[in-house]
Amino acid sequence: MPIRTSRFVAIAVASALANFAFSQAPASPHLARNLAAQCANCHGTNGKSVAEVPSLAGQPASLLVQKMKDYRDGKLPASIMHQLAKGYSDEQMALMADYFSRQPK
Amino acid sequence: MNTINRRDFAKSVGALSLVSAAGITGCASIGGAAKPKVVVVGGGYGGATAAKYIAMWSEGKIDVTLVERDAQFVSCPLSNLVLGGSKSIGDISVAYGGLAKYGVKQIKGEATGFDATKKTLSLADGTTLAYDRLILSPGIDFMLESLPGLASAAARNKVLAAWKAGPETVALRNQLVAMKDGGVYAIHIPKAPYRCPPGPYERACQVAWYFQQAKPKSKVIILDANEDVTSKKGLFTKAWNGQFKGLVEYRNNQEIQDVDANTNTLKMTFGEDFKADVLNVLPPMRAGNIATQNGLNNANNRWCQIDWLTYESTAVPNVHILGDALQIAPAMPKSGHMANQHGKVCAAAVVALLTGDVVNATPMVANTCYSFIDDKNVVHVSSVHRYDVAQKTMVTVAGAGGLSAEQNALEGVYANSWAKNIWADMLT
Numbered sequence: 291m292p293i294r295t296s297r298f299v300a301i302a303v304a305s306a307l308a309n310f311a312f313s314q315a316p317a318s319p320h321l322a323r324n325l326a327a328q329c330a331n332c333h334g335t336n337g338k339s340v341a342e343v344p345s346l347a348g349q350p351a352s353l354l355v356q357k358m359k360d361y362r363d364g365k366l367p368a369s370i371m372h373q374l375a376k377g378y379s380d381e382q383m384a385l386m387a388d389y390f391s392r393q394p395k
Numbered sequence: 396m397n398t399i400n401r402r403d404f405a406k407s408v409g410a411l412s413l414v415s416a417a418g419i420t421g422c423a424s425i426g427g428a429a430k431p432k433v434v435v436v437g438g439g440y441g442g443a444t445a446a447k448y449i450a451m452w453s454e455g456k457i458d459v460t461l462v463e464r465d466a467q468f469v470s471c472p473l474s475n476l477v478l479g480g481s482k483s484i485g486d487i488s489v490a491y492g493g494l495a496k497y498g499v500k501q502i503k504g505e506a507t508g509f510d511a512t513k514k515t516l517s518l519a520d521g522t523t524l525a526y527d528r529l530i531l532s533p534g535i536d537f538m539l540e541s542l543p544g545l546a547s548a549a550a551r552n553k554v555l556a557a558w559k560a561g562p563e564t565v566a567l568r569n570q571l572v573a574m575k576d577g578g579v580y581a582i583h584i585p586k587a588p589y590r591c592p593p594g595p596y597e598r599a600c601q602v603a604w605y606f607q608q609a610k611p612k613s614k615v616i617i618l619d620a621n622e623d624v625t626s627k628k629g630l631f632t633k634a635w636n637g638q639f640k641g642l643v644e645y646r647n648n649q650e651i652q653d654v655d656a657n658t659n660t661l662k663m664t665f666g667e668d669f670k671a672d673v674l675n676v677l678p679p680m681r682a683g684n685i686a687t688q689n690g691l692n693n694a695n696n697r698w699c700q701i702d703w704l705t706y707e708s709t710a711v712p713n714v715h716i717l718g719d720a721l722q723i724a725p726a727m728p729k730s731g732h733m734a735n736q737h738g739k740v741c742a743a744a745v746v747a748l749l750t751g752d753v754v755n756a757t758p759m760v761a762n763t764c765y766s767f768i769d770d771k772n773v774v775h776v777s778s779v780h781r782y783d784v785a786q787k788t789m790v791t792v793a794g795a796g797g798l799s800a801e802q803n804a805l806e807g808v809y810a811n812s813w814a815k816n817i818w819a820d821m822l823t
Contacts, residue, residue, distance in 0.1 A: 318755035320452075320743060327448070328740040328761045330819045331732055340819045341812035352424070369799070369806050370777050374761055377779025377795030382759075 322385035325378075329386065337390040339351035348395035355380075397683055398595045409624050423574050430458040434516050434526040435717070436506040436685060438463030438491060440731035442532030442718030443821040444738030445745075450497035453746045458502045462516070465561070467491060468822055470729060471591065472731045473767075474560035478568050479601030480609075481770035487560060487814075506531075506685055507686035511711045514665040530706075531691070532717040532734065533683025535590045538697075542654050542678050550656035554674045558590060570673045571602060573823060576610035576671035583651060585679040588698075590719045590729045592626035593776070595619075595677060597766040600631065600695035603639040604769040612626060615642060618649035618661065618721035619668065626728070627766060630774040630799060638769070651676075703789050704754055706741035715741050722756065724789035727780060735817055736760035758782050762796075765810035773806040774799040 317323065326337065329346060333339050337346030346354060360366035361375035378386070400747060400810050437447040438461055444463040453459075456574045468489045468510040491501060505519040509529055516524045537545075537556065553568070557563040599617050606613040609776050624631055624645070624684040650664040659674040673793040680685055681697040686759045689708050699716045701708055703724065706715040718734030727733060741760040747754045762778045778796035799806060 298460070301655040316753050317757075318747065320747075320752075321755065321757070323452070324739070324743050324755050327743075328736060328759060328822045330739075331735055331761075332763060332813050334816045335820045339812075339816055341806055341815035343812040343816060365770045366700070367635060370763060370775055373777045373795060373797040374763070374779060375795075376641060377759075377761065377781075 307371045314380040322389040325382055326351060326386045326389040329390075338393065338395070343393065346390040347393035349387075351391040353386070354390055355383050358383045358387070402710060412552065413611070414569060419580065427797065430456060431527045433524055433530060433745060433749070434524050435458070435459065435461045435530040435532065436463075436516065436681055437532035437534060437683070437718075438465070438468060438501070438584040439534055439718065439734065440817070440821060441531055441734035441738045442530065443494065444467070444735045445530050445532065445715075445717060445742045446499045447494050447497055447821060448739050448742035449746055450494070450499045451743060453750065455498055457581035457746065457749055458500075459498065459726070460502060461494065462490065462502050462506050462518065462524070464503065464505045465491075466710060468729070468818070469560040469564075470814065470818065471558075471560045471594075472765075473810075474557075474564050476600045476767055476770070477560075477564050478557075478571060478598060479605050479767070479770065480568070483559075484565050489818050489822050491822070492718045508685065509690055509714070510801045511714065511748075514713060514744040520750050521602055526576075526713070526775060527749060528715060528742060529715055530715045530717065530745070531686055532738070533686045533720050535680040535682065535719050535729075536684045536687070537678035538681050539678060542676070543650070544654040544656055545678060546663075547656075550654070552739075554654055554656045554676050556677050557675065558594075558677050558680075567673075567675060571605060572609075574610065574613065577612040578610070579614045579616055580606070580673040580675065581616040581618055581669065582675040583649065583660070583677060584617065584621065584625075585677055586620045586650075587625050588723060588729060591731075592728050593631070593764060593766045594630040596624060596627065597768075598675075599643055600634055600639065600766075600768045603642045605643060605754075607639070611642075613642075614644065615639075616671065617643065617645045618651075619645065619647050620650045622647055626764075627774055630768075630802060634768045634802065642683065651751045680719075682716075686716060686720050691716060691720075698722035703740075703787065704758060705748065705790065706737060708742075717741055724780065726778060726791045727789060728762075728764065728776075730764050730776075732764060732813075732817065733760065733762050736762070738821070756782070756784075758789075760794075760811065763813065765806060765813060767810065768802045771804045771805075771807040772802040773810045774802045774808075775806055 339345040361371040435442045450459045470487040475486045509516045555567045557567040583658045603615045653662040661669040682692045693710045694700045700722045708714045717737040719729040779792040783790045
């Protein structure tokens, strides 16, 4: 860690911003990763399933976004995804899909 | 412990996080090359997940130690199937050790307390572990003071709770197997909040399913202290009035004063004593002992309040809490799935705090909860939750989430798949 002072300042400033000024806080650089982590319970860590529910890892982002939108809009029948897909914005779906598309199959 | 002084200090200094963040960096800098240390207590759905994700996401920049008292993980979700007889305890157990490949050090031991000023955790064997951030996923413990008849271990070994999966699950299964045909199994449910809202009703279904095959003259009686079924009401009552008609009886507003373990009798607040051949009592619950014995249970002296952005306790700085021990946000269930999601939001925040990154200001979590009606057919409830800046808590995303239309076998496949994936997500 060569530049202690700047690291300290960065932490302090970021922490202050995150806690006291949400609207002006810089977005976490890990937003896509954090959003995608919600899917791992059923679809496996980083989208790599070890069971019957399909993997998301390495799937084309466009396909994943389309599926999520179709679930949300009731165009694709589902047991549970039609309910969960309604919880996310187009932007969030795009972030998650992009993240999974970059994960190894 | 010096927590009071520490808390007052924190209150008096408005910019708590600014100060604590500065403190940590200062220590790390003075200490030289030492990596920041995270100690996680509890290798369940919350803790194991947090340990894995901190190690994985920090890419070795943070030293992670997981303290767990048991030799293997035994899942509460799916444990009712052991009572029904379609799964064995081995089917719902996973060996620890799978997190070593991420660099997580695991210690088998019982955490007893911590020093918030020195930032050290104490174990029962006298070991002391230093931390920069301590994460507790302590689950629940029972409020036994409210049921004097269950004060002794002998009483609790006879009138079982089996609300932590493991030996008690097997013991309750054995009681059911030993019960005569024509006997009564009764489960008493405490007032909400308690761990796993649909769990008692799923258990009633599983026992009924077993009786249907093995002891058809027997009965399941649900004695619920709540005014009504607290979760998946329509789906459960449909099963009780359908395939389990005549086998399951549901009674609401059944508050109890005490339990007589010698005679398997419930002392009811109103009405006559109730006796069962197999009596299963879920005592009222609160945050796990390590939380309540160290001043973290600052909501009704029962549950733990946190900052939902970081899962840091509002009582003690640098201590984060996950899972069933939390004072829940509106409509957020105390579930294993939820604890796993807490673990990831907390992991992201702790990695950010310890590496000088930005803490995510817009965390989200989702819940998926499957309940087995019999060995194959399943119902679910789902929800999506987002952080609300104005309310400073998690709120459900309007329009998202819901229930199964009816029990079905496809969701039985998905529920088993869920178990395999979430166990892998936390433990391998």
